[in-house]
Structures are given as C-alpha cells and as structure tokens.
Amino acid sequence: MTFINLIEKRKSIRNYQRSKLSSNDLKEIENFLTQFLDGENTLQEDIDIDFALIEDGWEKEDILKGRTGYSGNPILAPHYIALLSESKEGYLLNTSYVLEQLVLKAVEMNIGTCWISVEKDSSDLKRDLGIATSGEIVALIALGNPKTRIPYTKKSATSRIGVEDFVYKDKWGNTVKYEEIENMGIGTALHNIRFAPSWANLQPWKLIIDNDKIILTVGGTKVDNKHLMLDAGIMMLYMEKAFSQAGINAKWNIYKEESKSDFSKYNIPSEYTIIGTLHI
Numbered sequence: 042m043t044f045i046n047l048i049e050k051r052k053s054i055r056n057y058q059r060s061k062l063s064s065n066d067l068k069e070i071e072n073f074l075t076q077f078l079d080g081e082n083t084l085q086e087d088i089d090i091d092f093a094l095i096e097d098g099w100e101k102e103d104i105l106k107g108r109t110g111y112s113g114n115p116i117l118a119p120h121y122i123a124l125l126s127e128s129k130e131g132y133l134l135n136t137s138y139v140l141e142q143l144v145l146k147a148v149e150m151n152i153g154t155c156w157i158s159v160e161k162d163s164s165d166l167k168r169d170l171g172i173a174t175s176g177e178i179v180a181l182i183a184l185g186n187p188k189t190r191i192p193y194t195k196k197s198a199t200s201r202i203g204v205e206d207f208v209y210k211d212k213w214g215n216t217v218k219y220e221e222i223e224n225m226g227i228g229t230a231l232h233n234i235r236f237a238p239s240w241a242n243l244q245p246w247k248l249i250i251d252n253d254k255i256i257l258t259v260g261g262t263k264v265d266n267k268h269l270m271l272d273a274g275i276m277m278l279y280m281e282k283a284f285s286q287a288g289i290n291a292k293w294n295i296y297k298e299e300s301k302s303d304f305s306k307y308n309i310p311s312e313y314t315i316i317g318t319l320h321i
C-alpha cells in the first residue's frame with residue numbers, strides 16, 4: 042500500500058474484540074520494530090529506545106486507569122506496545138516519528154490501533170506493568186482487532202483543517218491560496234499531511250514555505266509541551282513521506298537554539314515552537 046492509501050485508511054480504533062492477535066501477527070510486529078533499535082528509520086539514531094509488548098492487555102485496566110489516556114481513561118485493548126526511550130533532547134520527536142510508523146504498519150496488516158497518552162512521570166506505571174527495560178515510557182499504542190470492521194472510507198475532510206488554515210508563505214500570517222501552492226507543485230503533498238493524527242485532534246501545526254524550505258512549528262493551543270512535541274514528530278514523518286511519494290526527496294534539519302537568528306525574519310510568535318526545516 043502506498044503512504045497515501047495508508048493514511049487515508051488510518052483511523053483510531055477505541056473498541057476492540059476480546060480475542061488476541063495471532064502469534065504470527067505479533068511476531069511480524071515485533072520483527073518490524075527491530076529496525077528502530079539500531080537507529081534505522083529514526084530521527085536521531087543516538088537516542089536509545091526499546092519496546093515492550095504487553096500481551097495480556099485486558100488484565101491491565103486497573104494499572105492503566107488514571108495514568109494513561111485522555112483524563113486518565115485508557116483505551117482497553119488485547120495488546121499494547123510501549124515505547125521506552127532515554128530522556129534526551131529530541132526524544133519526544135523521535136518517539137512519535139517511530140511509533141507512527143508502527144501504526145501505519147498495523148493499518149497495512151488490518152490491525153486496529155490507537156495512540157494512548159502517558160503521564161510525564163511514568164516510572165510507577167512502568168514498575169506496575171512489570172517492564173524491566175530501561176528508559177521512560179513515552180506513549181502506548183493499543184493493538185487489536187477492531188470490534189466492528191474498519192470500512193474503507195476516505196477520511197472525512199471535516200475532521201481536519203484545510204491546507205490554507207495552517208500554511209503560510211515567506212512569513213508568519215501571510216496566508217496563501219491552495220491554487221498557488223498547487224502551482225508550486227507541492228499541493229498534493231501538503232493536502233495529504235493534514236491526515237496526521239494529533240493529540241485530541243488539535244492539529245497544532247503551522248508551516249511557512251520559503252522557496253525550497255518549509256519550516257514546521259507547533260503551538261498556539263494550551264496543550265502540554267509533551268503532546269505538542271509528539272504531534273510534531275508525527276508531522277515530520279508525514280511531511281517526509283508525502284513529499285517522497287510526490288517524487289521530492291525531502292530532508293529535515295532539526296531546529297537548534299543557536300540558529301535562532303536565522304528564523305527572526307519569519308516573525309514566528311513566541312507561543313509557537315520551531316521544530317525544524319524541511320529542505321525540498
């Protein structure tokens with residue numbers, strides 16, 4: 042399946058069948074995850090990460106309650122994958138860049154998934170889940186067979202903002218018509234990245250196109266920085282993939298505080314965080 046097919050089909054599943062996934066499916070998922078352990082297909086290969094598969098998900102409800110999910114309400118599922126990471130600069134971006142690839146792999150396998158938020162201090166959760174692997178549990182992904190069949194419907198355009206709502210040209214606030222973006226040859230790619238999931242579907246992204254560079258920022262909502270950074274890492278993945286599918290080899294430069302002055306010309310407001318520049 043192409044990236045576009047995957048993201049059109051992808052949606053969060055919050056009700057699962059009691060049955061477990063087959064051992065073949067679980068093995069395929071575990072094999073898929075091994076690439077990331079060596080730093081392959083990650084944003085930063087110098088950040089140590091690991092995964093824990095929680096096989097008996099239904100038995101973990103009491104442990105997850107109050108500590109995971111929106112307002113402490115976990116999504117109940119037969120399995121979970123936890124991503125554990127060393128807590129180091131850039132680790133939240135790296136986590137979501139990796140975990141969303143797992144979500145897309147599951148879509149290809151017709152397996153339901155849902156991102157589950159984990160509170161910032163997750164050391165007790167880790168202990169109670171019996172996870173011995175080192176690192177912080179950054180997030181969980183629920184895995185299982187959806188209770189109702191996932192119909193192949195194109196994602197409703199109404200659940201996402203339009204391209205013109207989050208893309209500026211040359212500087213902050215300078216809106217641009219979709220036709221103009223299409224004329225630049227990047228209309229389809231920017232249309233597709235809107236399908237990126239985000240915490241509470243807040244879609245906190247703003248982009249600035251500056252010739253062959255696209256600057257990604259997130260913010261503007263009263264959302265915890267952790268969620269914003271996870272949303273940003275997913276958007277980095279979607280931008281890279283969407284441009285690649287459009288035949289454009291795009292590469293990220295992650296923002297560094299030292300280069301702050303290079304960005305002053307864009308007038309980015311202080312409530313937005315600059316994430317990086319995609320060179321297209």
Ligand SMILES: Cc1cc2nc3c(=O)[nH]c(=O)nc-3n(C[C@H](O)[C@H](O)[C@H](O)COP(=O)(O)O)c2cc1C
Pocket residue numbers: 051052053054055109110111116155156157158238239240241242268271272275
């Ligand atoms: C970082 C992150 C954390 C999320 N946490 C939760 C969660 O705790 N509970 C939940 O039900 N959904 C969670 N979601 C799923 C979003 O609500 C969902 O992706 C968004 O509403 C868009 O819907 P869709 O995935 O069906 O396209 C999370 C998504 C992201 C990206």
